[in-house]
Amino acid sequence: MKKALEQKLGLVDMLEIKCPYCGDRSQNEFSYGGDATVKRPELNSEVNDLEWDSFVYYRDNPRGKHLELWHHISGCRQWFKVHRNTATHEIIQTLEMQEDL
């Protein structure tokens, strides 16, 4: 409770990320993988240039809640999803890759 409040107010020195497999760990153990909502066009389907460009370059880039990929690179080395607020740095939830919000 106190931790969540501190995080909301930006009083923390670093992010504490809850790896779905290892639990709460310091930000130093993770690396970032970007927007988790970006979908690669289906394999073997007709893909037009616009769809391909959107996948590669275009991002929603929201101010607020953002679903993103993180990698526990100095830990269990699993990829997972983090639901985080880009304006306050508050971490709302972490999920395994196959889970949805």
Next chain:
Amino acid sequence: MQKYSVFSLIKNALTNHQNWDVVWRDPEPKKEYEAIIIGGGGHGLATAFYLAKYYNMKNIAILEKGWIGGGNVARNTTILRSNYMHDANSLFYDHGMQMWKDLSQELNYNVMYSPRGILNLAHSDAQLNAYARRGNSMRLNGIDVSLIGREEVKKMIPFADFTSNARFPIFGGLLQPIGGTARHDAVAWGYARAADDMGVDIIQHCEVNGFDIENGKLTGVQTSRGNIKTKKVGLCVAGSTSLLAEKLNMNLPMEAHVLQACVSEPVKPLLDGVVTFGAGHFYCSQSDKGEMVMGGDLDGYNSYAQRGNLPTIQHVLTEGVALFPNLSRLKILRTWGGVMDMSMDGSPIIDKTHIEGVYLNCGWCYGGFKATPVSGLTFAHTIANDTPHDLSIPFRLDRFNTGHLLDEKGLGTKTWIS
């Protein structure tokens, strides 16, 4: 406009500095403008100034949601350089470097432009070779630069680690003598004062929340201080660009990231130029007040917070101490952050949009301060003539669809990997 000079300084000293004019007015927004610039950072102010100066537009407003000098224009580490490899970047930024030379005179405001040299250090033969290549490309574009060896570097920065214990020994470096610094808030204030003098209305605490568009044409903007009519609007909102673009139903090749910087306590003159470490991301210069001004990597995850976390500062300063061991004895005075408009190829976007009368200036990443004059000039041209300036043609938005990217660092779209 009251002209600033040594005589006006003496005259006003005699009256205890009580009679200086206000630097710019604080007007109420009018009902209608010929053109509106959103964002009173360096780029917005410069754009309005050049619109008034070269394109004969007099009825212009700058709408700023905060105050002049509250955004990245006064949060950056003030480095000016044009040491790029791609022709488009070289030519554009070097035009900017030429503009810095006369900027104080042009604005009648001392922007403290200081061509003290920028030195990129190399820590391996391979890196020195890469710098030789970059230096050659720069020279082909007429930009003065030289490749220097370890001994010459040692003369310039004797306090760097030249011992046999150095974790990343210095092999040499690439020196652009005309690179340097300028006083960032003086640039904002100087452009604001000069634009105001040309009749531009600078309206602070006025946030743009939406656009009025009829049949694909802009007719006005909606602001926190009411609706204002206009046929032309230029977006110069740096890290907030995606948020306004959303109101135009535009998705952009861009992510917002926070970049931090910090200064040490002030010390006596130690470093006269700008030095970048080549074995990681750390750079340093010394301000006129004596503080060591230091910066490095992005925090590395999407962020609209104008504040970062400690791990990045620790990381950057670890590199700093590896290069300059004597920094370890200094205390850090303050750290701060700014929201970067990271484009997906690391180069800026200056263009028209699919909506008639809406123009876009963004994607400056961590390097837009040095481009303030040339960005203003080319964007003013784009707005006035409804067509890009010759220098900014390569920075059009459609390069992300045609494949003509300007990926100077070869990072691809993972902008947070610095």
